[in-house]
Amino acid sequence: MTAPPVAREREITEPVALTGPDGRLNPAAIGFARAPLIDTRGIGRGRFVRSWGRNKRWEYWNVMTPTHIVSLTVSSLDYAAVHEVWIHDRATTRSWGRSVTVLPSREVSLPASLGTGIAIARHADLAATITPAERGTLWRLHAEIADASFDITVRRPPGHELLAVVVPWSSRRFQYTVKDVALPASGVLTLDGIDYDVGQGSWAVLDHGRGRWPYDVSWNWGAGSGTLADGRSLGIQVGGRWTDGTGSTENAVLLDGVLHKISASVVWEYERAAPLRPWRVHGGGLDAVFTPFYDKKSATNLGVVSSRTDQCFGTWSGTFAGDGVVIAFDGIEGFAEDVRNRW
Template structure:
């Protein structure tokens, strides 16, 4: 049966799967073999034979006529579009009929995959460019070399993405590329007041020729960009324990420092089903304390770490420095003095007046419950290197805060490649990492502002996110069509550590996101 006939059959049975989508899928995965693998994972071996001698082609048997009854309509469209959000088994309809070839049905028992915990130095890619899947609590255990990549150079994607946030505002930095286009950008937004404060993005043509990013997230290094009215410098030192991010444009300036409070991170290498040479090498670092300041057109946004927030004993609201006509003149003068004088004595005095001032204003009103939650700022790093399929969809959720006065964080996600050997799901508490298996992140795609739910397969995670802000980003340019809904808000629920200890999560600020990428 020809590829064209296969497209025709799919179009007849599933009208929403257009011929154009089929062509995009085929071109995106890069080869007929990869496309056949997509079909193979969709309908499994009982429906398809993909290999004859040294050639591979699709030969569907008569059972394909019952395919529409065995796999739910909406989910099959997602799978055909190249999504790797879940394995096929989780997409079979609840009412799917079992194989009755011998006149009797047999239950299929799910075999839980064993994750590969990497504890010694391991190469990300083999000499043939095939990824070696696994996870580690330290990204330095993975040895990555760009020379080992066996893929077209325009398929490589690399990025360093940082976030600095507290209970009110988030500051995000992007330094990365998708080979044919790159981005150096900064964004500041208030997710309580649901507004973007500042955005500056520099889109760069063919950055793969000159943008050299590090092979490890823990390397001491300096990344710098200075063009088009923007200067950004990211300095990593002390083997990744301390990071400084500085940025300046005509209207914006910031200087923040991130310090690790937990020696553990979550790092993983996963393949993609579409091609044996596609992979994702990623490390995410939670639980970094953050301190510093961002200034937009003369207005300061100050981020304080734990030691700095201890000085604000009477504070119960956010620390945004925001001029307001509602404030009395003495408070405004105190704030102006703070901006001009960095002495600790002046800062403490101004902070006391600032607390009283904000108690009368609308900034942070009825938002903060606990002083530490309100004032303490946290840093996050998402460090990624890989060769991705054209189409991909993922869910990602992350947060850091305090539970019972102790540093707590989590990283949860699905859709990042084939995760039978490694997932990125884990909890961080008191300097330790607690590993999780597969998770589900559930949202209403018709209304992202409704409550999100996060669950794992072992019953150790039962969290909910109450969104306050949808940081939606879209990129449409030539063949690129990306859209992300990153929902910020408060998490609440219960999680269980490795030893069974349950932690009550309440009023920890973070985000959950859903991304669809055609890139």
């Protein structure tokens, strides 16, 4: 198989605005960063009327504990607010969840840029808040639905880096994504009145997004968090399809809080019709096998707006050799997904 192409990515080290005064992509923002340096206040605001319906803003958190899986989404797509709270018991495979789509978008508040305010979702039977604290080194996740709630604290260890990437399809269509992996989590889940600890060995992943998207798009995303045999923390972050041809990738390995950027595209090998079979992701020095144990399937069809997702949870194993690092890993918990959106 032909080696995947390697992008020529520029590292951003100073704060910069995502958009210019006309609402179009600021060329100086294209690249990647190890901290949330991009000012995204221009998304969903201003006079760029022709972009209405293309603005997408979201906060997504996933927390994997030894006993449960937790997901929280607060988002606005211009014309709709879309939120989800989901908790899954790994032993019994029972899930508690609520997804809501509010037309038009209302009862939702999202900060202009990452860490500058509280994300809030309110609906008749769903309430959620995502609260940053201590200058972005701590997050509080709170959500309530019928028969289930959680209060989770996520900490960013000192010196912990993240992956922030601006993906340019064109001057009018672009995305700023922050993928923050291998974040220790603690707290409590309450399910049917019974409390469960979010304790040792619990890891959180953040997907923060601000951008203007094409109508029809497909992507792969995978993430993993855990600890190597020598005690160092490991985070895996890989993506595919949606960045093709843009010169940007969202691929990296995080070792003990230090980001090792993978500028090559990675190859995804899996069976879309059988997503619970092993997946392989390789390229740029990474060669990883993902072994799923659960598929969180979802589908929505509202006519012109539709989505289909297979988000599989499981474990990562493999090797990484690059950027002066050579490691082998096994049993790193996380997920891999296949998504198509018409939105």
